[in-house]
Every structure is written in structure tokens, then in C-alpha cells.
Amino acid sequence: MTSFNSKYDFELGQCAANYQPLTPISFLERCSLAFPKKVAVIDGETHYSYEQFLARCKRLGSALRRYGVEKGDTVSIMAPNVPALLEAHYGVPMIGAIINALNIRLDADAIAFILTHAETKVLLTDRMFSSVIEDALQKVSHKIIVVDIDHPEISSGKFLGELEYESFLSQGDPGLEWCRPDDEWDAIALNYTSGTTGSPKGVVYHHRGAYLNAMGSSSAFGFTPETTYLWTLPMFHCNGWCNTWGLSVVGGTHVCLRLVDPAAIFHLINKHGVSHLAGAPVVLNMLIHAPKEVKARFSHGPIEIATGGAAPPSAVISGMQEMGFNVRHLYGLTESYGPSTVCVWQSEWDNLDFDSQVAKIARQGVRTISLEDQKVIDPETQKEVPCDAKTIGEIVLRSNTIMKGYLKNSDATKAVFKDGWFHTGDLAVVHPDGYVEIKDRAKDIIISGGENISSLEIEEVLYRHPLIMEAAVVAKPDNKWGETPCAFVSLLGKNGRLSEADVIAYCRKNMASFKVPSEVIFGKLPKTSTGKIQKFTLRERVKGD
The missing domain is CATH 2.30.38.10 (Luciferase; Domain 3)
Structure with missing residues (x-):
């Protein structure tokens, strides 16, 4: 590209006074000034104000630096939606390191691959996942500093490292002078996605993108300083769709949730006046079909709930509306920092009948302001x-x-x-x-409960079975999970004796539980003239079941 200089460029260059690299960390610093005593984080009976939240993040960054973490190093974290994971989204990048939030549903092999590929220097891990993490660490050849996260709600699990998170924080300086990135293109986060090859791919985010999408998500979700956001969406999903940073754009309140449980969700919505939450369609189904005794009428509302993936069926939208929720439909990918489009409601839709409104909501919509x-x-x-x-x-x-x-x-x-x-x-x-x-x-990705599953990864495992000759896995529609894997297999020779239960049991031993096929269908696989399995034909078969 040919450069062009005009009078507006002459002696009018960038300097520290007129240009600062964008970073979402600045949102939190501002909130500590604008809302110092306001509750920023709620976790059970524990509350942190914005000035306390910032101090804890600074302590984390300072402690990590004390243990040798430098700019460009990776800090991985295996945890549910708890304050430690939220704090890592600020404390880690405060010292130029990169946060890698691990999917808590992964098995030991996948976690070991990520820790090795990311060259993780420090691993913060919730004691709840000590079993799978211990197995994963045995498969990693380089040394990793392990910091254990304890929590009042943890009833099992053991400590794997020599440090406990709160003790680790106590070694940090709450007055840490954090630095903006040298370049807003510097990496801030690393998130792994399976893709279609079956090999996890590390998606790298930069500070500028995180800053902009945090603002975009804040606008798309309608966040305000009065927003109270319940963490039903995993923070490891695209860094919580950038809402880990987006709430700090406006000074909203985070309500942590270790486990997605309908009883806890209804209780917390009423207790804290929750205004917003998000999640995969499975979360909406879970709330609709919750036992009557745990459902509650809200004294406020409607409560905004954002969902992505497959279009919500009319029964789901109707059921959510009856309970006091307003459904927002989104679309995005890990590679786009989460939501990139949103179905913006138009006032003229108010006069449409319900079915027509559902048809409008089912669409993914238009781009967000940050796309x-x-x-x-x-x-x-x-x-x-x-x-x-x-x-x-x-x-x-x-x-x-x-x-x-x-x-x-x-x-x-x-x-x-x-x-x-x-x-x-x-x-x-x-x-x-x-x-x-x-x-x-176009990709053969199965989205089950908001999780991306590679069909080829499952097929690779199936092909390793001594009695399976051919295998193909496609997405099967599921009322609860949106989609589940359905395996089509043909057996080797006439002597093959294998039941559906046998194949499912074999899969359970060789992959994460959420990737295990929900159904196995035996028979000859349809192929093209060149010998390629016709997956579109198989998809049509399971749709018709």
C-alpha cells in the first residue's frame, strides 16, 4: 500500500500524550475510581468492592511476577466461575502475560496437549479438578508451577501444588504499578478450539480486540451501572464472551456460580436482583424443565438472557417468557472473541403474532458495534x-x-x-x-451444550477399535443439548460382534464424557463415487428420526 502524507500528517505524529494502546484492564482501573465502594463481585456470602477487586488483581499480577512470570508467558487456569478466574482476566495481563482459561470438561490428554502447546508456566487449578489435572501433569514434560484454588463449596479433591491461591495472593503487592501493553496488538488471551481436524487450535486474542469486544458486548447486552450479571455462561468460553471485561465497562456486578444448577440460579436471581445472564440453549432448557419447587417468581424483570448456537425453538422462547425472561439471540465464534452478531429487536415486531416474533428472533441478526x-x-x-x-x-x-x-x-x-x-x-x-x-x-462441528466437538476426533477413536472398519460421526438434534454426536459404524468382517452399549463404553474410556456418542447406528456407510463418506446423507437420516 502506498503511503500518503498531507498537511495533516506533518509534525502531527503519535506520542504518549495523544496515543495509548487500548487494553480492557483500564476499565477496571476506572471503575475503582468511579465506583470504589460498589460491590463488584459476589461469591456466596463473600463480596468484593471495585477497589478490593482491583487490589486483588494487582496482588495476583505481582505474585506471578515474583514467581518468574514475564511478558509473553502463559498462565493457565482450570476453574469454574469463581473469583480467581475473574481476577486472572486482569491480574495475568497486568504484567504482560497471557491468560489461558481451560475448558473444565476436557479430559487429561487434551489438557496435557494444551499445557504443552501453550508452554504454560503457572497453572491455577481448582481443587475440584485435581484428579484430571494430576493425570494431565504426568503427561507434560516441562515444569509447571501449580497454585491450588480452594473454595468453601468444594467437598472433594486434593492439593497438587505447594501454594494455595489466597496464600499466593498474600505474597503480592496491592499497589502494583501495572503497565499497558507496549502494543495493543500484544496477546492477552489464548483459547483453544477443536475445529474440524480434531487437533486443538490455540486462538490468540490481542488487547485491542478484547477492549473493543468488551464494549461491543456491553452494548449488545444492554449493560448499565445497575446491571447484575449471573455467571451461568462459563468464563472459559471466549473469556465469557468478553463479559469478564465487559461488566467493568459500566461498573456492573458479577455474581459467581460454581455449578449451573436451576435451584441456585432462581435463588440468586431473586436474592441479588440479577438483571442479565447468558448461556447455551441447554441452560434455557434446564430452567424451563426445573422442578416446580425450585422455580420462583421474580419481583423484578424481565431478566435478559443471551443465548447462541442453534435458534431457540418457540416452546423455549415461550417458556422463558412465561418465567420472566427476555431471550436475546447471538452468533459468534471463538475466533471472533465471542458474539459478533446480535438479533436486534425492532419496534414493529411488537405487533406481530407470537410465531412471527419467534421467526424473527431465530435469526442471528446484524453485526455488533465492534464488528x-x-x-x-x-x-x-x-x-x-x-x-x-x-x-x-x-x-x-x-x-x-x-x-x-x-x-x-x-x-x-x-x-x-x-x-x-x-x-x-x-x-x-x-x-x-x-x-x-x-x-x-460447513465444518463438521457438533455443538453440544455450547461445547464444540470435532467429529473427526471421535472418528479417530472409533477407528482404533479392532472390530470397527469404518466410522462417521454427525450431529443429531437433541432437545436438551441442542446437538449430540451420533456415530455410524460398519464392522470388520462377518465375525464382528459389537453392540451399541459396547461402543459407547469404549468411547467413555477414551474421550471426555461430553464427546461420547449418544447413539450408535450399525450398517454400510453411503459413499460418493470417489469413496468419500456422504455425511450429508447421514445428517438427513438422524434429522428424520
Whole structure:
């Protein structure tokens, strides 16, 4: 690109006075000045004000530095939605390190891969997960400093390291002089996604993107200083859709939740006047089908609940509305820092009948304020598809809120960054009003309870079974989880004797429980003339069941 200089560039360069790298850490610092005594974090009976929250984050950063963590190092954390995980989103990047929030549903092999690939220097781990973490650490060859997180609600598990989190914090300085990144392009977070290859890919976020998407999410969700946000969405999901930082944009209150339990959710909504929460469709289903004795009528509302993934069925939207919730539908990927589009409600929809309103809400919508551009293109011509709600194309994005790339995987990065766009692999149509609606996934990803599952990863395990000759795994619609894996297998020779229960038991021994197929179907697999298994045919079969 040819540079151009005008009179507006002459002796008008950047300096410290007129340019500072963006970072979401600055949101928390501001809140400690604007709302010093306001409750920032609630965890059971423990409350932290914004000035206490900032001090704890500084202690964490200072303690990590004391134990040798430097700029560019990775700090991993295995924990449910507790204050330690929230504090790590600020304390770790305060010293230029990168936070890697681990998916708490992963098995030891996957965790070991991530710890090795990320070159984790310090691991903060909740005692609840000591068993799987202990197994994972035995598979890692380099030394990792382990800090154990204890909690009043933990009833089992053991300490793996020599340090306990609160003791670790006590060694830190609450007056830490944290520094902005040298460059807002510097990495702030590392999140792993399975993709279609089965090998976890490390998605790298930068400070600028985290700052902007925190503001974008805050706007899309309608956060205000009066917002009280219940953490039903895992903070390890795209750093909690950037809401770990987004609440600090406005000075809202975080309500931590260790386990997603309907009784606890209804109780906390009433106790703390919760105004917002988010989660996969499975969370909405869980609330709708909760026992009558745990459901509660709210003295405030409606409560805003954001959900992504598959479009919420009309019964779910109706059920949530009857309980006092307003459903917001979103779309995004790990690579886009979480939500990139939102179904913005239009006033003219107020007069539509319920079914028509559901049809509108089912669409993923328009880009958030922090997403620069989005379009749906024909994969062959690369031209935009017409806004006719019929022509299917691939969603492509470009923005400051797109990942830096995949860690140590330049081939995968180049494959998705083409012609100045990030290619999502998701297929959609565009309605006449410009709203996007997802129709299918080009990638063979199964989204179960908000978790991405690689079909190829499951197939690899199945192919290792001595009696299985061929295997293909597709997504099967599920009322509770949205989708679950369904395995199609053909057995080796005439002597193969294998039941559905045998295959499921075998899978349970070789993969995380949420990846285990919910159904196994035996028989010959349909193929193309070139011998490729026709997965689209299998998907149609399970849809028709």
C-alpha cells in the first residue's frame, strides 16, 4: 500500500500524550475510581468492592511476577466461575502475560496437549479438578508451577501444588504499578478450539480486540451501572464472551456460580436482583424443565438472557417468557472473541403474532458495534449472495475483533484468512431486511451444550477399535443439548460382534464424557463415487428420526 502524507500528517505524529494502546484492564482501573465502594463481585456470602477487586488483581499480577512470570508467558487456569478466574482476566495481563482459561470438561490428554502447546508456566487449578489435572501433569514434560484454588463449596479433591491461591495472593503487592501493553496488538488471551481436524487450535486474542469486544458486548447486552450479571455462561468460553471485561465497562456486578444448577440460579436471581445472564440453549432448557419447587417468581424483570448456537425453538422462547425472561439471540465464534452478531429487536415486531416474533428472533441478526464488517458470500464466486432468505453462502468477517491467528499453526491461520476476510465455514442466508440466519455448518462441528466437538476426533477413536472398519460421526438434534454426536459404524468382517452399549463404553474410556456418542447406528456407510463418506446423507437420516 502506498503511503500518503498531507498537511495533516506533518509534525502531527503519535506520542504518549495523544496515543495509548487500548487494553480492557483500564476499565477496571476506572471503575475503582468511579465506583470504589460498589460491590463488584459476589461469591456466596463473600463480596468484593471495585477497589478490593482491583487490589486483588494487582496482588495476583505481582505474585506471578515474583514467581518468574514475564511478558509473553502463559498462565493457565482450570476453574469454574469463581473469583480467581475473574481476577486472572486482569491480574495475568497486568504484567504482560497471557491468560489461558481451560475448558473444565476436557479430559487429561487434551489438557496435557494444551499445557504443552501453550508452554504454560503457572497453572491455577481448582481443587475440584485435581484428579484430571494430576493425570494431565504426568503427561507434560516441562515444569509447571501449580497454585491450588480452594473454595468453601468444594467437598472433594486434593492439593497438587505447594501454594494455595489466597496464600499466593498474600505474597503480592496491592499497589502494583501495572503497565499497558507496549502494543495493543500484544496477546492477552489464548483459547483453544477443536475445529474440524480434531487437533486443538490455540486462538490468540490481542488487547485491542478484547477492549473493543468488551464494549461491543456491553452494548449488545444492554449493560448499565445497575446491571447484575449471573455467571451461568462459563468464563472459559471466549473469556465469557468478553463479559469478564465487559461488566467493568459500566461498573456492573458479577455474581459467581460454581455449578449451573436451576435451584441456585432462581435463588440468586431473586436474592441479588440479577438483571442479565447468558448461556447455551441447554441452560434455557434446564430452567424451563426445573422442578416446580425450585422455580420462583421474580419481583423484578424481565431478566435478559443471551443465548447462541442453534435458534431457540418457540416452546423455549415461550417458556422463558412465561418465567420472566427476555431471550436475546447471538452468533459468534471463538475466533471472533465471542458474539459478533446480535438479533436486534425492532419496534414493529411488537405487533406481530407470537410465531412471527419467534421467526424473527431465530435469526442471528446484524453485526455488533465492534464488528467492522460481515457479509455472506458464494464460496465459488466470492460475491455476496442476494438478500432473498434463500441463497446460501458462507459468512465472512473482518474486524479488529478477529483473532491474531492460531498459535504455532500458520497453515490453519492462512486457511481462514483469505482475500482480506476471516472465513467462518458457517453457511447462512441473508433476509431482505439484512438480517443473517445460519442454515448449516460447513465444518463438521457438533455443538453440544455450547461445547464444540470435532467429529473427526471421535472418528479417530472409533477407528482404533479392532472390530470397527469404518466410522462417521454427525450431529443429531437433541432437545436438551441442542446437538449430540451420533456415530455410524460398519464392522470388520462377518465375525464382528459389537453392540451399541459396547461402543459407547469404549468411547467413555477414551474421550471426555461430553464427546461420547449418544447413539450408535450399525450398517454400510453411503459413499460418493470417489469413496468419500456422504455425511450429508447421514445428517438427513438422524434429522428424520
